[in-house]
Structures are given as structure tokens and as C-alpha cells.
Amino acid sequence: MVREKKIVDEVSGWLRIYDDGSVDRTWTGPPEVKFMAEPVTPHDKFIDGVATRDVVADPNSGLRVRIYLPEKIPDEENTKLPIILHFHGGGFCISEANWFMYYTVYTRLAREARAIIVSVYLRRAPEHRIPAAADDGHSALLWLSSRAKSRTEPWLDRADFNRVFLIGDSSGGNLVHEVAARAGKEDLSPLRLAGAIPVHPGFVRPERSRSELEQPESPFLTLEMVDKFLGFALPVGSTKEHPMTCPMGPAAPPFEGLKLPPVLLCIAEKDLIRDTEMEYYEAMKKANKDIELLLSPGMGHSFYLNKIAVDMDPDTAVQTAGFISGVIEFIKKH
Numbered sequence: 001m002v003r004e005k006k007i008v009d010e011v012s013g014w015l016r017i018y019d020d021g022s023v024d025r026t027w028t029g030p031p032e033v034k035f036m037a038e039p040v041t042p043h044d045k046f047i048d049g050v051a052t053r054d055v056v057a058d059p060n061s062g063l064r065v066r067i068y069l070p071e072k073i074p075d076e077e078n079t080k081l082p083i084i085l086h087f088h089g090g091g092f093c094i095s096e097a098n099w100f101m102y103y104t105v106y107t108r109l110a111r112e113a114r115a116i117i118v119s120v121y122l123r124r125a126p127e128h129r130i131p132a133a134a135d136d137g138h139s140a141l142l143w144l145s146s147r148a149k150s151r152t153e154p155w156l157d158r159a160d161f162n163r164v165f166l167i168g169d170s171s172g173g174n175l176v177h178e179v180a181a182r183a184g185k186e187d188l189s190p191l192r193l194a195g196a197i198p199v200h201p202g203f204v205r206p207e208r209s210r211s212e213l214e215q216p217e218s219p220f221l222t223l224e225m226v227d228k229f230l231g232f233a234l235p236v237g238s239t240k241e242h243p244m245t246c247p248m249g250p251a252a253p254p255f256e257g258l259k260l261p262p263v264l265l266c267i268a269e270k271d272l273i274r275d276t277e278m279e280y281y282e283a284m285k286k287a288n289k290d291i292e293l294l295l296s297p298g299m300g301h302s303f304y305l306n307k308i309a310v311d312m313d314p315d316t317a318v319q320t321a322g323f324i325s326g327v328i329e330f331i332k333k334h
Contacts, residue, residue: 011228014094023127025094033219036101036307046071050107053155054098057143065140066097067155068110068117076114080160082194082331083144084109086119087137087179089170089302091202091229092130097121101305113328116159118144122175125233130244133171137179141166145191165195165331169302170221171233173201177247177280184259194334197327199266200301201277203247204230206240209275218300221272246276248283255287263291264330266323268299294326 005018013029027034042052049071057063070081088095088102095102097119106117120140122133141164147153148161168176176198183193204226212223234242243252263284267277284291296303296319303309304323309316 009228009232011093011225014225017126017232033308036099036305037095038100039096039098040100040103042066042098048107049111052103052107055153055155057140061136061139063136063139063143064097064121065143066117066119066121068106068119069155069158070110070114070116072158073114079114079158081158082113082115082163082165083156083159083161084113084115084117084165084167084331085137085140085144086117087133087166087168087172087175088119088122089168089172089200089202090124091225092125092133092171092233093229094124101307104307105305109324109327112324113331115165115331116156122172125229129235130233130238130242131178134175134178134182134244137166137168137175138182141179141183141188141191141193145188148191161191163194163331163334164191165197165334166193167197167199167327168201169199169305171202171229173198174203174244174247177201178244180260180263181247181253181258183261193261195262195264195330196260197264197266197330200268200271200273201265201280202226202230202245202273203276203280204240204245204273205249205276209273211275212272215270215272215274216300217272218270218303219306220303221301223272226272248280255284255289258287258289260289262330262334263289264294264327265291266294266296266326268296268301268303270299271301273301292330294323294330296323 007016008019010016016024027037042054051069053067055065057065088097110117122136147156166176176196180196241249241251265281299319304320310320
């Protein structure tokens with residue numbers, strides 16, 4: 001007789017953990033939004049000006065990345081393009097680099113920023129707790145450094161390795177800070193880390209902030225998601241004061257001692273975790289770090305990834321365009 005598995009924990013819609021340790025990430029929320037979490041097959045042909053390819057960056061670990069390559073335009077014959085290394089969000093527990101919601105944003109960014117995007121397939125919790133995802137992000141950066149030396153990846157032939165930027169949404173924003181801090185301790189040449197762009201990063205403290213108590217929950221962030229995903233992702237016995245979830249806290253290395261590139265911190269006005277994100281900004285300023293703020297008024301957490309809202313709501317569309325323009329402006333400056 002086959003014993004039926006029992007759910008021992010879940011995050012509504014997103015994830016279920018069973019008593020045998022297995023994890024099911026099949027979307028069980030409203031079916032009309034399921035398409036945003038569907039994988040997009042890579043395509044070597046240019047579609048709307050962008051081609052995509054999945055590449056194995058590390059055969060030993062199996063680490064993969066997805067490359068977004070913009071098609072050449074007439075006045076770009078010998079122009080080298082910046083690289084944007086992307087870390088996906090999902091509370092360290094869900095989402096993939098090939099999800100449709102990332103595909104729509106990063107094909108657009110590759111096309112409009114005239115940049116090569118490299119998006120990392122990160123290991124996820126609870127099977128792989130922190131720091132696994134940060135190790136993957138760091139490995140991807142080291143892979144880019146090795147490709148800068150060897151020039152053996154044809155899809156990076158047009159890359160300017162002197163202008164590599166990190167970008168990540170939500171928990172991916174935590175990885176931006178962590179990978180940038182690690183990069184400051186090593187020689188990546190001929191690669192140069194030119195900037196870091198944490199977008200609505202998942203910086204939190206053990207006690208609820210005022211914004212967590214007062215701001216509305218959104219499809220991409222609820223208090224349940226904050227608490228449960230981090231409970232699954234943090235090392236056993238750790239609290240939200242862990243250096244990767246609270247880099248401005250007492251357990252983290254002081255900002256003064258970190259060698260960091262210029263930072264563009266992107267914040268949404270109605271984000272549940274806005275207050276702790278702003279605490280990070282103020283602590284970085286106090287440590288005399290090069291950091292600037294890009295604020296999206298009236299928006300919630302990861303709003304620009306919500307394809308339905310971007311298509312249907314004029315305010316979300318305008319703020320998404322403003323967000324992408326702000327990121328492009330930062331990249332052009334550096």
C-alpha cells in the first residue's frame with residue numbers, strides 16, 4: 001500500500017512541503033495569473049530584437065545562466081555592451097530565471113538599455129538554504145570573470161567586461177549586496193564591477209517595521225511570505241538578523257569596511273518592507289558609500305514584474321517605464 005504524502009507546511013499558492021521532505025512549487029493560486037510563472041523556452045533567433053540562450057556556467061555544480069542578447073542596430077557595429085548579471089527573487093524559495101515575468105522585463109531591459117543580461121538559475125530553499133543562492137550568484141560572477149580572460153563564450157563577444165552590473169529583485173536584491181561585498185575582496189580583472197542595483201531588496205529585522213504593519217499586502221509580498229520563506233531559507237537556528245537578510249544589523253560586517261561599487265537602491269513607496277530598505281540606505285549613506293535612491297511612487301513590491309498590472313493599469317505602466325529608465329540612466333553613468 002502506497003502511503004499518501006502529507007503537507008507539513010505551505011505558502012498559499014506558491015509552495016508546499018511534504019512530510020517526506022519533497023517540495024512542490026506548482027502554482028495553485030488564481031489560474032489567470034499562472035502564465036507569469038511558466039517557463040519560456042530559450043530561442044537563438046531574435047524575437048522583438050532579443051535572443052536568449054541557456055548556458056552551463058559550471059559543469060561540476062551544474063550552475064546554469066540564461067543570456068539575453070540584443071540584436072545589433074545600425075549605429076552599434078563595434079560598440080561593446082555592458083553586462084547586467086541578474087539574480088531572481090522569490091524569497092530564496094521560489095521562481096526561476098526562465099519564468100515569463102522575468103522574460104518580459106529582461107528582454108525589454110536588454111533591448112532598451114543596449115545591454116547583455118545574464119540571469120542566474122539559483123538554487124532554492126528549503127532544499128538549499130542560505131548561503132547557497134549567494135554562492136551561485138558569486139560563482140556566476142567568477143564565471144564572467146573567467147570568460148573575460150578566455151573569451152570563449154560566443155554570446156559574450158560583444159560584452160564590455162569593464163562595465164558589469166549586478167541587479168536583483170526582492171531576495172535577489174539581498175544577493176546583489178552580498179555578491180558585491182564578496183567581489184570587493186578579490187581581483188576579478190579584467191572584469192570590473194561597475195555598479196549594483198538592489199530592487200526592493202528583502203532586508204528585514206526580527207521585529208515588525210512600521211511599513212510591515214501599515215502598508216497593504218500585494219500579490220508579490222505578504223507577511224506570510226516574508227515570514228515563511230525566510231523561515232525555510234535561513235540557516236537552522238538563525239533569525240532575520242542574519243547578515244544576508246539584515247546587512248545593516250549587528251551580525252553583519254560594518255559597511256565602512258566593505259569595498260562596494262556605486263549602488264542604485266530601488267524602492268517602491270507602498271512596499272511592505274520599505275522601512276528596513278530605507279534603513280539600509282541611511283546606513284550606507286552614513287558609511288559614506290556611493291548610493292542613490294530610485295523611488296516608485298504609489299507602487300508595491302516588485303510591481304514591474306506583474307505583467308497584468310503593467311498591461312492593464314496606466315499608473316503601473318508609467319512607473320515601470322520610469323523604473324526601467326532610472327536603471328538605464330544609472331548604467332549609462334557608470
